[in-house]
């Protein structure tokens with residue numbers, strides 16, 4: 693049960709959603725955008741958040757799109773992870789989505805919710821970082837299209853009242869050789885110890901990580917080291933580890949030394965597989 697009252701809105705256009713947000717905020721109602729609701733409902737039940745209003749984005753047509761438009765794969769922010777895996781327009785993204793939570797939760801969890809959520813794994817962003825995707829963001833001043841690298845820095849940096857409408861990915865990236873590994877403490881469901889997504893482009897391996905630091909990331913420096921094929925692999929991996937952009941997570945899923953061990957092994961597996969493709 694959610695132990696407080698809140699107002700519920702379901703606008704049918706991007707414009708209505710941003711206007712509503714502005715209006716409700718001016719009324720002091722602390723509105724939040726709502727997609728799959730899995731995180732919002734979980735936190736509201738425990739009183740960790742107390743929005744006075746929620747704005748459900750699911751009736752906005754642009755947010756439910758999934759398909760190719762002019763050589764680009766367009767995915768609406770409200771497309772669920774289940775729908776993404778089933779349609780499989782970008783195999784690396786589908787495989788990554790398939791690794792998040794369980795089937796019941798994935799039927800609700802959306803691409804936008806996973807990327808914008810507070811739970812810091814945000815695994816679905818990894819393929820988009822590797823494919824240099826572009827983000828379509830709506831706010832009170834209109835719509836902006838920006839490179840993911842400009843707005844996703846540890847988390848999606850949205851201005852007050854903005855929301856993610858869609859992602860655009862060049863068709864070129866969709867069929868590149870890839871690998872995806874999600875290593876958990878136990879079983880096939882649960883948060884990652886280490887998730888690695890990687891693409892091979894022009895004979896270079898590009899990698900992105902979740903579960904290692906308290907934010908998902910892609911690092912050009914790590915990729916440079918991992919691709920230095922004149923150096924023995926074990927030495928490359930040691931150097932790559934020294935270039936991590938933050939400290940390694942230490943939590944109930946796994947200690948930092950154990951995560952480091954798993955990360956090294958997963959990096960080695962990734963390089964072995966992709967060097968041969």
Ligand SMILES: Cc1cc2nc3c(=O)[nH]c(=O)nc-3n(C[C@H](O)[C@H](O)[C@H](O)COP(=O)(O)OP(=O)(O)OC[C@H]3O[C@@H](n4cnc5c(N)ncnc54)[C@H](O)[C@@H]3O)c2cc1C
Nearest residue numbers: 727728729730731732793802804805808809813814815856
């Ligand atoms: C059982 C369970 C297991 C999980 N396991 C994993 C896992 O293994 N790996 C992983 O990466 N994550 C995992 N998660 C986290 C999950 O992916 C996130 O909680 C995600 O936010 C939920 O998506 P949603 O669509 O339900 O978002 P919601 O609950 O609707 O929203 C979450 C947050 O994102 C904001 N938001 C939603 N859509 C938008 C948008 N389009 N633009 C701007 N802001 C938006 C909301 O305002 C809210 O702050 C798990 C969650 C659950 C419940």
